[in-house]
Amino acid sequence: MTKFHMNRRTLIKKAGLGAAALSTPYFFTKGAWADSFCNNPDTVGKIIFGFNVPQTGSYAEEGLEQLSGYKLAIKHLNGEGDGGLLNTFSPKTLKGNGVLGRKVEYVTGDTQTNTDAARDGARRMIERDGVIMVTGCVTTGEAVAQQSLCQEMGVIYMSGLTHGNETTGKDKRRYGFRHYFNAHQTGIAIAPILEREYGKERRAYHITADYNWGWSQEASMKAATEALGWETVAAIRTPLGLGDFSQYLTPVAHSGADILIINHYGHDMVNSLPQAVQFGLRERMANDKQFEIIVPMFSELMAVGAGDAVKGIIGTQNWNWQLDDAGSQAFTKSYGEEYGVPPSQSAHTGYVQALLYADAVERAGTFYPPEVIKALEGFEFDGMGNGPTLYRAEDHQCMKEVLVVRGNENPSSRFDVLNLIGKTPREEATYDPSIFEGELGPYEPNQC
């Protein structure tokens, strides 16, 4: 009979061998990731972000601002400049030394404010340029097209300025994430202010951009205003990028409506709002009430473009450079020093999305998309200018406060165009994700 004998040295040797044996599968699995996802920076040799925004077309100004935000984010991620929101972002993970210790590069694309061009551009970035993440858009069409493609190719898509419910509603994707608020949240936020300002008995006429964001915005505004007791007189669809909306504005005055809701954005709104004012609508009395115009979603660029017509008009915003929290002030300072103008919400969204992706990679410790997705899902953060924010796991929609603004009657500068008149807390702006259909889809990536 053999006597079992183990001394301290034997124990250490055997424990070492055992640990090595147990870790072998993990070692091989971890190594296997290196080749099992699209545009692994270890294989490509570089970390490349793809910024795909409209640089021409109806929403070019917003797109170019967004691009400026992205470029500033890259600077700050790589340790250049004053660090911007890296100083206020909490929990603090990013160190300003790139992502996972390596510098980040970028490529840019022009979506031309066109869904097909956006999808083609994103595909080119993934297949030719080797980007690890695609981000940017100014229409819901661009966002939905890109995130659908990115899901197919296993590349994470951080959407830019997309407000339609579809992006994180029926067209949501596991690989797509939205920081920007949506049309449903606009309805929630703006309704109490509209009731306070204009009462419960109103007749509304909608003029709507004829594409998925416009439909989404119109549906949400109808639901919100009809819940107040308002009646919808008519809802007219207009082609995107039309320019001259006179033929659609002419009937408004004779429709029996006393409110015009303009579901337009970008150049469309910059054209349609002044044209509505030129038609004398705001000087009219209808149904014994002062005729009013509402633009549910505003941006500073649109407000500047629309000039005096924007004065007194109510709408909602995702973010405003005049907010006084530390994050907003830090970003306004960094952006102003870099570009000589205050940042728009489009620039802010782009900047924040780039940082949020980088932060998720840093926390996950890998670029492997399923791990990065898990790091983003359910992530609670603060210090980005929107108060405490949750990247909701169920639909990849950020839950945060929503701003209600009004066109400034007495601007102190050409950038001082919108005044904050209400702030809907995150709890009130949060809704049940199941009200929208759609499935996120699988974590596991396809090969690109």
Add this chain to the structure above:
Amino acid sequence: MTAMLAQLLNGLDKGGAYALIALGLTLVFGTLGVVNFAHGALFMLGCFCAVTFRYLITIETVTVDPTKLTPWGSPVEVRTPLVQNWFGDFGAVMVDYSVPISLILAVPTMLAIGIAMERGLIKHFYKRTHAEQILVTFGLAIVLQEVVKAFFGANPYPQPIPTDLRSAADIGILLGLEPRTLTYPWWRIIYLAFSLFVIGGVFAFLQFTTFGMVVRAGMADRETVGLMGIDIDRRFTIVFGLAAVVAGVAGVMYTPLLPPNYHLGMDFLVLSFVVVVVGGMGSLPGAVVAGFLLGILQSIASMTEIKSLIPGIDQVIIYLVAVIILLVLPRGLMGRRGVMES
């Protein structure tokens, strides 16, 4: 009733633009027999005359106000247009009225462009087939728009309506209606009046001047006029220049209504050809009548009641009516026998 009147007014101001473009196009076709697909590009070039003028007149001086700081801590920059520094309030008015004032730049520029276009390219294609003319003028249109794109980029350039003309005129009062029952923007009324003035001017020029008489004679029988010792080619060159000026000034005054971009000419090209064909190839009155008719139809088709009955009708009404008119009147509303029929 007031709704219909308002829509009619809207149709008239849209029709004014269509009629002006179609008038120039018909003028060229009627005199030179050339189907000019670059005519839309001339409208676009007119728009960019206004853009260029505004760019020049708003060149600014930048001064720094050290007493005021931006949120990022740098002194606030105060920008003032140079003309305002030079001419004070008069300079400010010039900036405000840059669109109508830019007609002064647009007229000679468009005349020069028109004449250069005819002498440099179009005259070599007089005796070619219409298909070849279409190809070469379409190519020219693409070249022109790409040149504009290279200089100005792809984004639209909004042009302001002068401050005093941004409100709406109370037309209802003139018709004995209650105040503010029927209002219409001043600038659109001005555009309609301007269209009528230019159309009237062109007709008067052709009808009541010796030059016009020769041109009309040349349109009817080019060879006979030549045999009488009149250099009809030189006059037709000037007519081409005139057509370019008509398209150009139509573009200038339209800029506050539709921010121009490099592609604007192509957007109007198809529409203006439909107008010309509906009016009758080579018929100047036909072009004008068809322009206003299609403008009014398009506007009325956009009424809520009609759109709710037939969704999307506003997008196709012009083409639908064109098909019906051509089925009933193959030469268009006022077309002449023998034109484009060989």
